[in-house]
Amino acid sequence: MLSPPGLDMVSPGAGCVSWKKEACVLRSNRNIVIFGAGILGLWQALLFARSGHQVRVIEKSRRPFSDAASQYAGAMIAPFCEAESAEAVVRELGFEAAAIWRQLVPGLIENGSLVVAGARDQNELKRFARLTEGHETIGAASIAELEPDLADRFHAALYFEHEAHMITPTTMQAILQLAMDAGASFDFGEDASVSSVARAKLNADIIVDCRGLGAREELPDLRGVRGERILVRTRELNLSRPVRLLHPRYPFYAVPWDNGRVLIGATLIESEDTTPMTVRSALELLGMAYALHPAFGEAEILEMSAGVRPSFSDNIPRVIVRDNGRHLFVNGAYRHGFLLAPMLARVTHDFVAGTVQTHPLLLKQ
Numbered sequence: 001m002l003s004p005p006g007l008d009m010v011s012p013g014a015g016c017v018s019w020k021k022e023a024c025v026l027r028s029n030r031n032i033v034i035f036g037a038g039i040l041g042l043w044q045a046l047l048f049a050r051s052g053h054q055v056r057v058i059e060k061s062r063r064p065f066s067d068a069a070s071q072y073a074g075a076m077i078a079p080f081c082e083a084e085s086a087e088a089v090v091r092e093l094g095f096e097a098a099a100i101w102r103q104l105v106p107g108l109i110e111n112g113s114l115v116v117a118g119a120r121d122q123n124e125l126k127r128f129a130r131l132t133e134g135h136e137t138i139g140a141a142s143i144a145e146l147e148p149d150l151a152d153r154f155h156a157a158l159y160f161e162h163e164a165h166m167i168t169p170t171t172m173q174a175i176l177q178l179a180m181d182a183g184a185s186f187d188f189g190e191d192a193s194v195s196s197v198a199r200a201k202l203n204a205d206i207i208v209d210c211r212g213l214g215a216r217e218e219l220p221d222l223r224g225v226r227g228e229r230i231l232v233r234t235r236e237l238n239l240s241r242p243v244r245l246l247h248p249r250y251p252f253y254a255v256p257w258d259n260g261r262v263l264i265g266a267t268l269i270e271s272e273d274t275t276p277m278t279v280r281s282a283l284e285l286l287g288m289a290y291a292l293h294p295a296f297g298e299a300e301i302l303e304m305s306a307g308v309r310p311s312f313s314d315n316i317p318r319v320i321v322r323d324n325g326r327h328l329f330v331n332g333a334y335r336h337g338f339l340l341a342p343m344l345a346r347v348t349h350d351f352v353a354g355t356v357q358t359h360p361l362l363l364k365q
């Protein structure tokens, strides 16, 4: 179970019995065009299509996800851990979002997460514990029980039982398929940066713009925050859940995927540079991985890559409403695109249904 008791009920929105049911029809069925098929656009498509709207998604890249920041994500659903550096609203809405994830998308791995620190960095562990909730402090024996391969490597850890993660590409593909099954159509290889005349020809009742950094010209407050990560395969190490190793300078986590693959991430750099990972970042991340467990020294490096997180100045995502509700921007997900995508989709959906007029994530301009 991911969210604390009382937070796992999901409202299906006005007029619907449940998003789980086939195409429940709202009072008015709209023609909705979504720009961008990253994690935010996919979730918008899924909820609108499940509610019986006509949904068309226009995505610039020919191959699904190849230009999306989302493909690089660690895809941890970690509202408690994120509270270390995120605003309270991210944690609170993260619980609700986690419940929607669990209800609608298969493949969520609900094994919690673990936070550890080296002997010299125990103050980091205390600081992390102070800034977060939803954890239990455990000793060496419990660490060994949860993660046998980490036995005897750490004396203490924080165990966040109610967190989850997923295998990023598998989950994105699954949401794409679910949205198509619900009736959404996807046009890959089409550019939505078109004139207002051309947009008018789309014949959309509502445009939901989820282009990430591609929408920058229309969202001047948007900036990019670079994140680099490494995908490795190890046959000697078996982790069951994301493990964060705290360090005063380097953010670090290892997220287990399938077939021995582990995602190692991620840098957090105020830069929109999309060029490949630097040697410095690779050394930092791989050094941290080796400190977590020397078996990483024998791992194969499968991929080193860099993505840029679309972010607003306060690092809180928003649904921005323009043109009397005919043009919505959903953007600025920063480090929380996977965590909050279902919540952003629900806010947009309920706004269009007329059941929500104010919400912490809704901004009317």
Ligand SMILES: Cc1cc2nc3c(=O)[nH]c(=O)nc-3n(C[C@H](O)[C@H](O)[C@H](O)COP(=O)(O)OP(=O)(O)OC[C@H]3O[C@@H](n4cnc5c(N)ncnc54)[C@H](O)[C@@H]3O)c2cc1C
Pocket: 035, 036, 037, 038, 039, 040, 041, 058, 059, 060, 061, 065, 066, 067, 068, 069, 070, 071, 072, 073, 074, 075, 076, 077, 190, 191, 192, 193, 210, 211, 212, 213, 214, 215, 226, 227, 228, 229, 265, 266, 267, 306, 307, 308, 309, 310, 330, 331, 332, 333, 334, 335, 336, 337, 338, 339, 340
């Ligand atoms: C290394 C790294 C690790 C991360 N880890 C996590 C994590 O553990 N948990 C979490 O919640 N978040 C995480 N994030 C953050 C998350 O990935 C982002 O918040 C999220 O990807 C933003 O999604 P998006 O859909 O807004 O943007 P994108 O994924 O960039 O999608 C935008 C889409 O719009 C398309 N597009 C752009 N311009 C046009 C156009 N003119 N016409 C049509 N289409 C267009 C693009 O091709 C793209 O497919 C991480 C990010 C990085 C980089």
